[in-house]
Amino acid sequence: DYGFEIVTAKPNNSIISDNTKIKIITDKIENKHENVKSDVTLNDIVGQENAKSKVKVITRYLENPESFGPWAPKNILFYGLPGTGKTMLVKALSNELEVPLYLVKATSLIGEHVGDASSKIHDLFKKASENAPSIIFIDEIDAIALHRSFQSLRGDVSEIVNSLLTEMDGIEENKSVITIGATNNQSSLDLAVRSRFEEEIEFKLPNENERLEILENNLKTMPLAHDLDLEKIVKMTKGLSGRDIKEKILKTSLHNAISKDSDIITMENIEYA
Numbered sequence: 001d002y003g004f005e006i007v008t009a010k011p012n013n014s015i016i017s018d019n020t021k022i023k024i025i026t027d028k029i030e031n032k033h034e035n036v037k038s039d040v041t042l043n044d045i046v047g048q049e050n051a052k053s054k055v056k057v058i059t060r061y062l063e064n065p066e067s068f069g070p071w072a073p074k075n076i077l078f079y080g081l082p083g084t085g086k087t088m089l090v091k092a093l094s095n096e097l098e099v100p101l102y103l104v105k106a107t108s109l110i111g112e113h114v115g116d117a118s119s120k121i122h123d124l125f126k127k128a129s130e131n132a133p134s135i136i137f138i139d140e141i142d143a144i145a146l147h148r149s150f151q152s153l154r155g156d157v158s159e160i161v162n163s164l165l166t167e168m169d170g171i172e173e174n175k176s177v178i179t180i181g182a183t184n185n186q187s188s189l190d191l192a193v194r195s196r197f198e199e200e201i202e203f204k205l206p207n208e209n210e211r212l213e214i215l216e217n218n219l220k221t222m223p224l225a226h227d228l229d230l231e232k233i234v235k236m237t238k239g240l241s242g243r244d245i246k247e248k249i250l251k252t253s254l255h256n257a258i259s260k261d262s263d264i265i266t267m268e269n270i271e272y273a
Helices: 049-063 086-097 116-130 157-169 191-196 208-219 230-236 242-259 267-272
Strands: 075-080 101-105 134-139 177-183 199-203 225-227 264-266
Touching (some): 049 075, 049 086, 049 177, 049 199, 075 086, 086 101, 086 134, 086 177, 116 157, 116 177, 208 230, 242 264, 242 267, 264 267
Parallel strands (some): 075 177, 075 199, 101 134, 134 177, 225 264
C-alpha cells in the first residue's frame, strides 16, 4: 500500500505492461510539513482581545505542559471573515514562544488516491509530535472537514474526517501539540470534528479605533511621505478587515502615487483606491 507519483517515463509514450520497471526514489520526495518561521509579534495584532486571552492559556501550557494534566488546551477553532488576523495571531504565538509552527492549507492535505489524505494527516501530526511543543495550524479547515451531507460532492470526505478525528482525539498521544483550525464558515464543518474543538473564537472586523491604529501602524513603514485625513479614511473603510486596509487601500494608494510620479500620498490616491 504505497502511494507514489510517476515523475518521468522513458520512452514518454510508454504503455505499462508486465515488463515495466518502476524505480521509486524516496529521498527526493518533498516534505511539505515544514516549520514556518515568522517575525510577527502579538503587539502587531490590533484588536481580537478574546483570541489574545486564549493565547495566554496556550502560552502557559506550552511553557509548562506537566502542570495542566488532563486540562490542557488541545484543539481550538478560529473563525471569522478573511483578513481579520487568524493566521497572523498563530505566527505571533509561535514566534514569541519559539516553538515550531506547522502551517498548512487544508487543501494540501487532500490526496489524489484513496488513502493519500489520511496518510498526509497522520504524517503532519506525527512530525508535530516529534518536535513538540509545537503548533499545527490548519487554514480553511472546512475544505477537508466538511459536513457529511456534502459527501456526494467529495467522495473522500469520510476518510479525511475520520483521520482528523483520530489525530484530534489523541489516540496516539500528541503531548504538547496544539491544533488550531481556521475557517470562514464554521457551520459547514462536520459536527464530529467541530465537537472536538474545546473553544470557538470569533475574529471580528476592526472598529473605528482599531482601524485608526491599523492605519497608523502601516503608515510608519510607507516608502513615501503622506498627507492624509486619517479620521476620514477610518469612516471610509468601515466593514473592511485589517488586511483589506493594508493591501487594498494603502498599497493601492501607494502604487497610484508612484505611477503619477508623486513623492507624497494624498487623499486623492486614497479615493482612487
